[in-house]
Amino acid sequence: MILDAVLADQSPARLVLATFFPLALLLSWIWRLNLGVTRKVPGPWYLKLTTAFVKYREFTGTQATWIHNLHLRYGPVVQYARNQVSFASCTASKQIYSTGNKDFRKTEFYGMFKQGNHINLFTALDPEKHGEIRRQFADRYSNSTVLRSEIVTAVAERAETFATICASTNSADVYFYLHAYALDCVTAMLFHPYGTNSLNGGDDKQMVHLLSYANPRIGFFLTYYSPFLGKLWNLLAPTSTSSEKGGEMIHKYVTNTLARGGHSDFTLAARFSTQGEKLDLPLAISECLDHIGAGIETTGDTLCWLLWALSQPQHTARVTQLHEELVHAHRESLDIHTLPYLGAVVQEALRLWAPGTLPLPRYVPEEGRCIDGYYLPGKMVVGCTAYSMHRLDTAVFPDADEFVPERWFDNKGGSDRQRNFFAFGLGARTCIGKHLAMAEMRACLNAVYSKYRTQPAHDMNADMGLDDQMLTSRPKGMSCKLEFVPWEDESKE
Numbered sequence: 001m002i003l004d005a006v007l008a009d010q011s012p013a014r015l016v017l018a019t020f021f022p023l024a025l026l027l028s029w030i031w032r033l034n035l036g037v038t039r040k041v042p043g044p045w046y047l048k049l050t051t052a053f054v055k056y057r058e059f060t061g062t063q064a065t066w067i068h069n070l071h072l073r074y075g076p077v078v079q080y081a082r083n084q085v086s087f088a089s090c091t092a093s094k095q096i097y098s099t100g101n102k103d104f105r106k107t108e109f110y111g112m113f114k115q116g117n118h119i120n121l122f123t124a125l126d127p128e129k130h131g132e133i134r135r136q137f138a139d140r141y142s143n144s145t146v147l148r149s150e151i152v153t154a155v156a157e158r159a160e161t162f163a164t165i166c167a168s169t170n171s172a173d174v175y176f177y178l179h180a181y182a183l184d185c186v187t188a189m190l191f192h193p194y195g196t197n198s199l200n201g202g203d204d205k206q207m208v209h210l211l212s213y214a215n216p217r218i219g220f221f222l223t224y225y226s227p228f229l230g231k232l233w234n235l236l237a238p239t240s241t242s243s244e245k246g247g248e249m250i251h252k253y254v255t256n257t258l259a260r261g262g263h264s265d266f267t268l269a270a271r272f273s274t275q276g277e278k279l280d281l282p283l284a285i286s287e288c289l290d291h292i293g294a295g296i297e298t299t300g301d302t303l304c305w306l307l308w309a310l311s312q313p314q315h316t317a318r319v320t321q322l323h324e325e326l327v328h329a330h331r332e333s334l335d336i337h338t339l340p341y342l343g344a345v346v347q348e349a350l351r352l353w354a355p356g357t358l359p360l361p362r363y364v365p366e367e368g369r370c371i372d373g374y375y376l377p378g379k380m381v382v383g384c385t386a387y388s389m390h391r392l393d394t395a396v397f398p399d400a401d402e403f404v405p406e407r408w409f410d411n412k413g414g415s416d417r418q419r420n421f422f423a424f425g426l427g428a429r430t431c432i433g434k435h436l437a438m439a440e441m442r443a444c445l446n447a448v449y450s451k452y453r454t455q456p457a458h459d460m461n462a463d464m465g466l467d468d469q470m471l472t473s474r475p476k477g478m479s480c481k482l483e484f485v486p487w488e489d490e491s492k493e
Ligand code: HEM
Pocket: 121, 122, 123, 134, 186, 290, 291, 292, 294, 295, 296, 298, 299, 302, 354, 355, 356, 360, 361, 422, 423, 424, 425, 426, 428, 429, 430, 431, 432, 433, 434, 436, 437
């Protein structure tokens, strides 16, 4: 209205205001771009003007490789949006994430993973609150708890079930069965002596089905940038309904399992129940749901890519070496969790295919910070991606895109490799489930490759390329059909 009145007016004031408004808008936009401050940060100029390009990449699930290609062109520091910079160096990852550095806080993006309205371990933004929660749970996931005989046995049994089921057909979809395996392992850890039995069927299997084929990316994307469109999508998209039903089933399962009591004293469930009258049941439920959510696709998908790689002819010699190490360990009653080649295979799989391939976003503190020689103003979002940390520096990771477990035995550059290893994040927010995830991976490989070789099934035609979700990635085709061939049975070759 005011503008209309001004435009109708023919006085010189009209001219001044008509020029002033667009100019003021333009200046405030340029001001928000921080161009003066970030002009020296490497990256294409047009990406610095907007967030549209990164949003497009988020929407299409191609962010990790896009950012990596920018790193290949511009080096270990690259600005890929008006307010976002990616780093691929161990100095930056240490500064941004390392223990004790409470400066770089998680962004509100993590709120997308909230269960109800509860603040829990993964979603807590405030470092004090996070520290308080983490202290309560840290011992529940320590390596010594994971390697307790009860857990080792529970995980080994599930791994055997996985291998037996897959070997009972000439085309086993390991994408699905590995999600089921990961669910059964994480619930065994949370609720021992109970836990889901999704590998064997029933409602638990249905739960994995509903969750494994949902398409959270688009729902997340819309909800994050426009809650209204997000709600609309969740109403209309069939995959959202399936994910919601799966979520409801898990919720019911967790509620009932927590309520029944009698959990082994080293479990997270037992930690909650010792809180007696102080127990906040909805919070306990939300925390367990969060750990289950964090533990299914991550471990399942890394294993899926690994089994796929080990099914390729170029890795036959490696599979034979793994098989021989495992058979020898069984014969000599050695602990499989200490086997060197098995450990290197797991480590290499995590280097190439840990699904946390997107930048783990953190805010630069208010006063701004200098990272890897570049000053960034407060509130810029910075992060590192496992994808680029594990590939960019080819002096540390020669043939970076190749699956070469032997690299982990090379004494030369060993500490550089470890410093660049970012599969589980770093510092105070590092993955609490990492020992469990690695134990699951070792147990799975043991159950499979001590008895079988694997090869692509006759009807395997799914795309094993990378499909980014909002924080993790999964195989694009959501299917990986393999045939398990017993070692003695060479007739099928
Ligand atoms: C291969 C398997 C896994 C990978 C690659 C992985 C990766 C990660 C990464 C990168 C983070 C840090 C996120 C950030 O800083 O923004 C994280 C955090 C977390 N992970 Fe995992 N994870 C895996 C398995 C698991 C499992 C099995 C659990 C089950 C307990 C789990 C539970 C969590 C939780 C609760 C957090 C939040 C920790 C905190 O903020 O203190 N993860 N994970």
